[in-house]
Amino acid sequence: MEIFGHMLQALIDPQLVIYLAVGVFLGIYIGAVPGLSVTMAASLLISFTYSWDVLPSMAAMVGIYIGGVYGGSRSAILLNIPGAPAAVATALDGYPLAKKGLAGQAIGITVVQSVLGGLIGTIILAVGAPALAKVALTFAPRDYFLLAIMGLLLIGSLGSDSPARGVMSAAIGIFIGFIGMDSQTGHMRFVIGPSGSLFRTYMTLGVSYVVVMIGLFGMSEALMQLRDLSVKPVKQKVDKIVPGWKNILKYLPLSIRTSLMGTFIGALPGTGGDIAALMAYDHAKRTTKDPETPFGEGALEGLVACESANNAAIGGACIPMLTLGIPGDAVTAIMLGAMYIHGLNPGPLLMKNSADVFWYIIGAMFVGNIFLLIFGFTGIKLFTKIVEVPKHILMPIIIILSVVGAFSINNNLMDVYWMLAFGVLGYIMKLYHLPVAPTILGIILVDLIELNFRRAAVTVGNSITALLTDLVSHPISLVLLVVIIGMSLSSAGVFQKIRAKFPSGAQAKGSKA
Amino acid sequence: MNHFKRVFALLVCICLMAAALAGCGGSSSTTTASDPSNSSSTSAPAETTGIDYPTKDIQGSIMWSAGGVCDMSARAIGAVAQDALGSNIIFTNRAGSGGAVSTTYVNAQPADGYELLFGAENPQIAKVMGTAEIDYDDFTPIDLYCTTYAAVSVSKDSPYNTLEELMDAILANPGKIVMATTGAGGLPEVVAAMFADVVGTDPILVPFDGENECMTAIMGGNADYTITTLGSAAAFYQSGDIKLLSMIAESPVEGYEDIPIVVDSYADFSKYVPWGPFYGVFVKNGTDQAIVDKLTDIFSAAAEDSDFQQLLRDNGCFPMNVSGDEAVEYVKSYRSITSWLLYNSGATQNSPEDFGIEKP
Amino acid sequence: MKKRKLEKGELGFITVLGVFSLICLIASMRIFVTAPTLNGEGTVPLITSCVLVVMTLVMLLETRGCPRGFEKGAALGQKARELLQFLFPGMVGPIILYCLVYAVLLSILGFAVSTLIFLFVSMITLNREHKVRSFLISAITLACIMILFQFIFKVQLP
Structure with missing residues (x-):
């Protein structure tokens, strides 16, 4: 009963409700501006909130977090610039929808799905946090490695007429991720340039993947658009923004599945919403038999999957943060900092010693999602107008926003130069039918793959046979391995071939895959 | 004219957001002001210096990932210090390569006092361990505020x-x-x-x-x-x-x-004992002495803050407060002791002598 | 891959990728030999660059039998001209050029002035009419960005 009391506080204390609501509202619009990220907003907010009480500052943080993760989808849909890495997958199908004049509908769906995902994530956080945290703890480096490999299989879904080109593109992304100081040994890798120069220092620190993302998506798309100025912007339909019950029910099984995935991936301390969204997208593409529109050209399933997953990952990321004091992603890391400042002891004892804060945060996440449902529908008509702005005005503005976005990561002009270079690179890649999305996938996954591979290898004394034995002798690893093999077989079309041969027996297999 | 309308809509949209945000920024700062709890401990020493610093937010780079001692102590002392500074400190965790990521980053920024390094002892062995060419020789210690075992x-x-x-x-x-x-x-x-x-x-x-x-x-x-x-x-x-x-x-x-x-x-x-890590705040060498002095005043006052010290004790750490020349001496002697210790024990083949590190 | 007509310069692009892959391979090799273990810092880069090399070869093989982008026997000069036409048609070339100039100007003139110039020049390049309106739009956009980033979020601008 006491628990409900603490949770209810999120709903009845007017001051807290206002902080939360303002947080969600701001989060949405901060997330929607390319160049302003949730992490940035949260780290700004934390310095405001030092002198506040614990609960109001938590309310504002949770609000910004929920709103911001959703907000990133808006610029992804409208401008093809993902507001945050978690919205990369949203851009894949959202932007094609905007090109068709369906931006309003796309945004409407992302609101509802974000809320659904957020609620499911919160429920799991409320019910199963300690248990799930225990499972997440047992994830060994080898399991993270396998998870990353699973993410890589997504290349097959990222659309290209030739798998080789997808793999090529992903490998380029992975390689970009190697550049700089190796985080385990401190040695330089692939760093060029005269010693002591700014260029070299920049490479030493590694290329930020946000720079690559803004360049390859936003900037290169702007250049592509300029190839043909005669194409008039599409008039956006804004009459059917709020998706009907039928629409929601139709995708409900998918959104529940992807929300569960999102929560779990978010709960792993080493992975966050970006990977959750990409894997959910992959899952949607594999399980949707006959999408109305092919994936990559505006499939609603794609939007449903990644938006529900990345908001569900919020609940997930809070699990290790609240039960163990280990952040699940960058924003929870900042929330953790805020708790220290307020004299709480985030960690295994939080649930016992500060139960009020623990349950309030969960309550705030419920209420925050309700605010998201309300505020998420604001400004859609105005925002979709952006797409209708004529190209000769919009494209230069997009370029400027990309520049500001790249600069604001570290206040470094070098980031801007690299972003422009990646913009031109992405433009050329697109011209020659080399898809750019796998490059982003590669650069997002590179640390997960490499560092964990090396950890897994050194744990078993650097022997390949021992590593392979390790992979099959631990239950979690084995399950992941089986899933990976199943996924690769299904992308290779083996199941379709079997189904064609044995039409009756294939049903069961098909539903499993 | 139709185009113009749309552009106008776009701009109005941006402006509206701007206004909304501005409104909120204002409201949050009024809350800060109305909250009496923050003006207790640190305000005295900052007023004396006549320099115009800080005029904007200060960036703080934390050497290790979130949740560890380095992160916890940096954010806690930063919270105390920023009230006295009158300017926010915005923290970013820059973990990796035994601290070299953060030292390299801060070292690449201008020495204007707006980039603080919240670091641990690690850079002092970076040279002999071969992880980086930068150590605290390139930085001016402001205050060493925490130690542990x-x-x-x-x-x-x-x-x-x-x-x-x-x-x-x-x-x-x-x-x-x-x-x-x-x-x-x-x-x-x-x-x-x-x-x-x-x-x-x-x-x-x-x-x-x-x-x-x-x-x-x-x-x-x-x-x-x-x-x-x-x-x-x-x-x-x-x-x-x-x-x-x-x-x-x-x-x-x-x-x-x-x-x-x-x-x-x-x-x-x-x-080998007594031996333990230290945590402190640093600025890049070449920062204006007046700024260094002001930061030193503020951070050594913050290190004495009782809430801060209590937080450290609750988390298995122990407050210390070493600044100025004493701090320079402290990090130097730490480097020479630990570097030679590592070399003599065979943990590294790089002789401290090659880097001009004297024997303790 | 479906057999389609290759784009102009596609083979050249693949060749450039091939050279890039080889450079990566050599660089990774050099790191790998310093720590030739499974957990060494060169192992995964080595594997990745092998993938790069192999994929370049596969891409080359896939283009076999596809109609070429350029007509056979075209003069080198004409090929170059057609390639440029394909890569930077219409206003793409000038805009990329402006971006480069803008990048340089940023460090000299600061954000406000160079952004205003960039926006205005590229807008009138793309649409020669309405010079005054373009200028107004540039100015308003700049003002909005400055207000939003610099004054509210205190994000530094170049």
Whole structure:
């Protein structure tokens, strides 16, 4: 009963409700501006909130977090610039929808799905946090490695007429991720340039993947658009923004599945919403038999999957943060900092010693999602107008926003130069039918793959046979391995071939895959 | 005219957002003002200096990942200091490469006092460990505010109940026992080198991102033991998730008197203790002396803040407050002691002499 | 891959990728030999660059039998001209050029002035009419960005 009391506080204390609501509202619009990220907003907010009480500052943080993760989808849909890495997958199908004049509908769906995902994530956080945290703890480096490999299989879904080109593109992304100081040994890798120069220092620190993302998506798309100025912007339909019950029910099984995935991936301390969204997208593409529109050209399933997953990952990321004091992603890391400042002891004892804060945060996440449902529908008509702005005005503005976005990561002009270079690179890649999305996938996954591979290898004394034995002798690893093999077989079309041969027996297999 | 309307809509939209945000920014600052709790401890020393600093937000780079001692202590002292500074400190965790990521980053920024480095002891062994060419020679210490001890910990389900049992197991099973570390140049590897010298143990060292990740690794059964700062282990020790086998100290540690100390187990360890990490705030060399003085005043006052000190004690850390020339001396002598120790124990082949590091 | 007509310069692009892959391979090799173990810092880069090399070869093989982008026997000069036409048709070339100039100007003139110039020049390049309106739009956009980033979020601008 006491628990409900603490949770209810999120709903009845007017001051807290206002902080939360303002947080969600701001989060949405901060997330929607390319160049302003949730992490940035949260780290700004934390310095405001030092002198506040614990609960109001938590309310504002949770609000910004929920709103911001959703907000990133808006610029992804409208401008093809993902507001945050978690919205990369949203851009894949959202932007094609905007090109068709369906931006309003796309945004409407992302609101509802974000809320659904957020609620499911919160429920799991409320019910199963300690248990799930225990499972997440047992994830060994080898399991993270396998998870990353699973993410890589997504290349097959990222659309290209030739798998080789997808793999090529992903490998380029992975390689970009190697550049700089190796985080385990401190040695330089692939760093060029005269010693002591700014260029070299920049490479030493590694290329930020946000720079690559803004360049390859936003900037290169702007250049592509300029190839043909005669194409008039599409008039956006804004009459059917709020998706009907039928629409929601139709995708409900998918959104529940992807929300569960999102929560779990978010709960792993080493992975966050970006990977959750990409894997959910992959899952949607594999399980949707006959999408109305092919994936990559505006499939609603794609939007449903990644938006529900990345908001569900919020609940997930809070699990290790609240039960163990280990952040699940960058924003929870900042929330953790805020708790220290307020004299709480985030960690295994939080649930016992500060139960009020623990349950309030969960309550705030419920209420925050309700605010998201309300505020998420604001400004859609105005925002979709952006797409209708004529190209000769919009494209230069997009370029400027990309520049500001790249600069604001570290206040470094070098980031801007690299972003422009990646913009031109992405433009050329697109011209020659080399898809750019796998490059982003590669650069997002590179640390997960490499560092964990090396950890897994050194744990078993650097022997390949021992590593392979390790992979099959631990239950979690084995399950992941089986899933990976199943996924690769299904992308290779083996199941379709079997189904064609044995039409009756294939049903069961098909539903499993 | 139609186009114009749309552009207008876009701009109105941006402006509206701007206005909304501005409104909110205002409201939050009024809340700050109306809250009386923040003006208690630190305000006195800052007023005297006549320089125009700070005029904007200050960036703080934290050397290690979120959740560890470095992160916790930096954010806590930053919260106290920013009231006196009258300007926000915006923190970013820049973990990696034994601290070299953050030192390289701050060193690449202008020396204008708007980039603070919240670091630990690690850069002082970077040269001999070969992880970086930059150490605190390139920075001016503002204040060293926190210290703690290293501690050996294992999961609560671990079969080892004493340090000797663990060390004997490592000796008996070469290439089997896994120790979680924070990578080359991190504290765990340094202490592991001490153990290699004294006991002759050679565990498998698996590098994780930070000390908190080391804790998760032992709790999840992905490593057999770890040696981290007491600060990172304290919360998990209090909750009963881990066992502390030994303190790397020469006498029992206040508040942890029941934990055995390493010299009782291995008397030869006395040549290495007392030894422990330190945490401090630094600016790049070449920063205006007036700014350095102002920051020093503010941070040494903040380090005396009772809430801050209590927070450190609650988390297994111990307040200290060393600034000015004394701090320069402190980090120098730390470097010479630890570098030579590592060299003499064979943990590194790079002689400190090559880097101009004098013998202690 | 479906057999389609290759784009102009596609083979050249693949060749450039091939050269890039080889450079990566050599660089990774050099790192790998310093720590030739499974957990060494050169191992995964080595594997990745092998993948790069192999994929370049596969891409080359896939283009076999596809109609070429350029007509056979075309003069080198004409090929170059057609390639430029394909890569930077219409206003793409000038805009990329402006971006480069803008990048340089940023460090000299600061954000406000160079952004205003960039926006205005590129807008009138793309649409020669309405010079005054373009200028107004540039100015308003700049003002909005400055207000939003610099004054509210205190994000530094170049």
